[in-house]
Amino acid sequence: MTPAEAVFVPATPSSLPSTLPGFAPDLLTGHHAVVGSPGSGKTTLLGQLVIEVERAGVEPSDILVLTPNRAQASDLRDQVSLDSQKAAAAPRAQSITSFAFAQHRIKEAGVRLLSGSAQQKILRELVSSSPKAPWGFNFQTVSLEGFIQEIRDLITVCLEFNLEPKQLEEITVKTKGIDIATELLPLYLEAVKRSGALDPALLISTAPRQASFSHILVDDAHDFSRAGLEFVAELSQGKNLVLFGDPDAASLGFRTALPEGYLSRFPSVPKHYLEPRTKFSQALSKLSGKLPAQLAGPQRPKPAGVTVGARTFLNQVAEADWLAAEIRRARLQENLSFSGIAVVARTRPQLEQLASALSARNVPVSISGSQSALRDQPFARAVLELLRLAYQSSESTDVVQLLESSLVGLDSIGIRRLRRQLIAFGDFEYSDPAQFWASALEIEHEPKTSEIKKLNFVIALLRTLRGHPEASAPQAISLVLEAANLSQRQVLGRGNSAVARGANLDIDAALQLVAAANRFSENNLGDARTFCLEQLEQSIPEDSLAATSSIDAVVLTTASSISGRSFHTVFLPRLQDGIWPNLRPRTSLLGASSLAGYLSGKVESPDRVVRGELQDEIRLLYKAIGAASQRCELSAMISSEEQPSQFFQLLGLEPEISLELVSFDLRRLVGSYRAQLRVGNTENVGKLAALALMGVPGAHPSSWQGLLPLSTDEPLVSEGEKVRFSPSKLEAFEKCPVHWFIESFGGDGSGFEASLGTLLHAAMEQGGHRDELVQYLESNWHTLEFESSWQAQTQKRKALRMLSAVADYLESADLLMQAEQKFELNLGRLQIAGKIDRVEQLPDGSVAVVDLKTGRTPSQAEVSGHRQLAVYQLAMRELGHELAGAKIVSVGEQKLKVLQQPPLTEELESEITKLLADVEQQAGAARFAANVSSHCLQAGNCQLLIGKVITGG
Structure with missing residues (x-):
């Protein structure tokens, strides 16, 4: 986006050099103020x-560029560095606080700033130790975090106005806040002095004023505090100074800044007005017309140009659907990058709601401006809680909170499952419920389940951290992040979904955590334990320029954070009455804002409420609309509970209710197009192809199931080769050839039951006494795998009861002739081969075959015609034995049941012969018949192959 070119209004008595359009040569020397509206350049x-x-021969080290905040300084220094032809040893632009701190560092190398959490800690100790507390409040009130924050605001006002305790005592009208400040201010200053740190409120007012710069340039001077302007005034004595700003855009008036501050502080400075260059002059003109007349000048836009768009919706869902659709439309039709679009809201909670709503509609977003404190960011909170667990004992509730965090990844169901699994271990069965989870972190367990693996992950990390008790904050954070393996989150963060946003938030939190740890270590504030405890107490976000994920995303920001930025398109959704404008008085329990208003001359008494909320709210809207270069849209909801903001009337807008339904579910759209294509309607095949190119899930045919051709049409067994078949599969083949095929080639789903059956068969083969069978089972139990320890114990009890039934049979069994008797039958191409569990000899010399069953116990009718037993009898007859029949020894119900099959009859032998002939003909073929009506409609495995479906991958 090309930045606006500055053009002075014709009334300016400066001739413009051809080398630099829009530049007044007067600005090179002396003191000047440049006034311009948003977009004027x-x-x-x-x-x-x-x-x-620089072209005039001044070195970069002699030029000081100041901004109100670090984010603006970061953007401006990049711009200047790219345009300049000279190398600079120092940053080309600095925030005024960064510069003031650097000045302190020149005077005293070891100076450090007092952190927000340290301030609160000092005040908390002072309040708890004060003999006069609680100043008319109850003890529950003064112990609240919010009350400490109120005192912190009060002390900050006193320091920003350089109030001495004696001056507080001289204020005639006393309030609770003044009484508290009078008592605590000297105690606080003494405590800060003992800490060896510098209070942020004193950073600018006490900074050394000596500087060797010849030129000082100030951007957005309207957002400088009184102390900041005084600092600039003293620095610029005998220097060249240019102040850039717009009194109408001042948004920090609720503190010690004043809208007209930078002009009133320099009343004799020549003023240069830039010609308004905004597309939305009409809206900005109406807004600026509601601001104080003394601020008016040629910089104010004239009532011309296009108006802003305006819409209302019946609910938030409809508004979010429209907003997401408009962003997508701008991205596709105008080839506009997501980062060229801004969504501006009044409050941070609104931004969080919008971020979730847009992410759910596959719009990538990035929240700009003040971030949450680290303890309020889930991933950073999890890392800090882990450090606290490692270096300081914690409650079981803290352990559960850590396990449920995104660092570990257990949900509430997973927590319950993990608890049951741990109780199955003897060490936890009778443990104290209050200490259950704390105890669970002391013992590492065999990783049989995903829950245990995640618990072991935490235990291993704690062991690593405890092995480095003297680790610095960056070292401890690095150990945790290395184990957390953020690469998976980087992969997830490449998309535009809510999952991608969550992954990017975790990455951003990790980067901020590292940056905070580095600053903590550089200032020699303590070890990792001190760092984590301080961060867990700190409710105020740190001012940080830590890197964030660099995806192309829509910028979500508040109006106060949009200073110095410009966007192609700006959306202002959820402009609701009572939210924006927020006309509630800027007051507080202890009257910090009232005291600031009294000291700045806004009110006559410190017990009066400072009014002027509407003007502050108008300035915020003025800045937000002014940030749009080509398009600006305002929207709100209208219902029985929600009414649009009065700003619509102020701007002369009459938005109609939008009833258009926006379908933004791309998956649903893909499904609709595919359904049409399935029935032969190719009308939208081009749109489906476009969605596939955009990467919409389910759109590309490669993700469709049911379209790929058969991998082969060759028969299972080549002609001339033997068809090998197991007698145990005869029943499945007879039931349904397709079912037999699935079971035989990877679809049997055999798991623990099959493994246990194999073990019991092996124990039966070993024979011996009951104790020997149990010993065999115990020594081989480790070969089985279980999802959890409690499952292993349950199944072991079941296996022992089944083994007891096997022992009961062996104690009364006939003479064993052969265990695991191998046999082979050849009928044409068919080769039946297998093993018989036991071949027993009866007293009359005849033999019987025995098959052990560990699954469902069959009925006597089923055993009489049992195919597998009948084949066993055929095999033994081929070996020349006189048959006494066969029997099934069933232990599947954990008790012994013996079922007899008589010697082969002609009828059963005829059935078996026919079945084997069918197997010979079909088992090696390329296709298999499906018994749809009698079997497949009730069998899920068969339906997987015979169903004609096309589904998304």
Whole structure:
């Protein structure tokens, strides 16, 4: 996006050099103020002025560029560095707080800033030790975090206005806040002095004023505090100074900044007005017309140009659908990058709601501006909780919270499953419920289940951290992040879904955590334990420029954080009455804002509420609309509970209710197009192809099941080769050849039951006494795999009861002739081969075959015609034995049941012969008949192959 070019209004008595359009040569020397509305090119002009000063022979080290905050400084320094032809040893732009801190560091190398959590800790100790507490409040109130924050705000106002305790005492009208400040301010200053740190509120006012710069340029001077403007005034004595700003855009008036501050502080400075260059002059003109007249000047836009768009919706879902659709449309039809679009809301909670809503509609988003405190970011909180568990004992609730975090990944069901699995271990069966989870972290367990593996992950990390008790904060954080393996989150973060947003939030939190740990270590504030405890207490987000995920995403920001930025398109959704504008008085329990208003001359008494909320809210809207270069859309909801903001009336907008339904479910759209294609309607095949190119899940044919051709049409067994068949599969083949095929080639789903059956068969083969059978089972039990220890114990009890039934049979069995008797029958191409569990000799010399069953116990009718037993009898007859029949020894119900099959009859032998002939003909073929009506309709495995379906992958 090309930045706006600054053009001075014709009234400016400066001739413009041809080398730099829009640049007034007067700005090279002396003190000046440049006033311009949003989009007029103030920041661009500042960058051009830096380049022109350098062309005049000034070195970069002699040029100081200041901004109100670090984010603006970061953007501006990049711009200046790219445009400049000279190398600089220092940053080309700095926030005023960063510069002031650097000045302190020059004077005292070891100076450090007092963190927000350290401030709160000092105040908490002072409040708890004060003999006069609780100043008319109950003890529950003064112990609240919010009350400590109120005191912190009050102390900050006193420090920003350089109030001495004696000056507080001289204020005639006393309030609770003034009484508390009078008592605590000297104690607080003494505690800060003992800590060896510098309070942030004193950072600018106490910074050394000596600087060797010849040129000082200030961007967005309207957002500088009183102390900041005074600092700039003293620095610029005898120097060249240019202040850039717009009094109408000041958004920090609720603190010590004043809208007209930078102009009133420099009343004799020549003013240069930039020509308004915004597409939305009509809206900005109406807004600025509601601001104080003394701020008016040629910089204000005239009532011309296009108006902003306006819509209302019946609910948030409809508004979010429309917003997501418009963003997508701009992305596809206008070839606009996501980062060229901004969604501006009044509050941070609104941004969080919008981020979730847009992510759910596959729109990538990135929340800009002030981030949450690390303890309020789930992934960072999990890492901090892990450090606390490693270096300091914790409650069981903390362990559960860690296990449920995104660092570990257990949900509530997983927690319950893990608890049951741990109780199955003897060490936890009778443990104290209050200490259950804390105890669980002391013993590593065999990783049989995913829950146990995740618990072991935590245990291993704790062991590693405890092995480095003196680790620094960066070292401890690195150990955790290395084990957490963020590469998986990087893969998930490449998409646009809610899952991708969650992954990117985790990555951003990790980067902020590392940056905070590095700052903590550089300032020599303590070890990893101190760091984690301090961060868990800190409710105020740190001012950080830590890197974030660099995906192309829509920028979600509040109006106060949009300073110095410009976007092609700006959406302002959820403009609701009571939210924006927020006309609630800017007051507080202890009156910090009232005291600030009294000290700045806004009110006559410190017990008066400072009013002027509407003007502050108008300035925020003014900045938000001014950030749009080509398109600006306002929207709100209208219902019995929600009414649109009064800003619509102020701007002269009459939005109609939008009843258009926006279908933004791309999966549903893909399904609709595919259903049409399935019945031969090719009308939307081009759109389906476009969705496939965009990577919409399910759109590309490669993800469709049921379309691929057969991998081969060759028969299972080549002509001339033997068809090998197991007698145990005869029943399945007779029931349904397709069913037999699935079971024989990977679809039998055999698991623990099959493994246990194999073990019991082996124990039966070993024979011997009952104790020997149990010993064999015990020594081979480790060969079986289980999902959990409790399952292993349950199944072992079941196996022992089954083994007892086997022993009961062996104690009364006939003489064993052969165990695991091998045999082979050849009938044409068919080769039946197998093993008979036992061949027993009866007293009359005849033999009987015995088959052990560990599954369902068959009925006597089933055993009489049992195919597998009949084949065993045929095999023994081929070996020349006189048959006494066969029997099934069933232990599947954990008790012994013996079922007899008589010697082969002509009828049964005829059935078996016919069945074997069918097997010979079909088992080696390329196709298999499906018994649909009698079997397949009730069998899921068969339906997998015979169903004619096309589904998304």
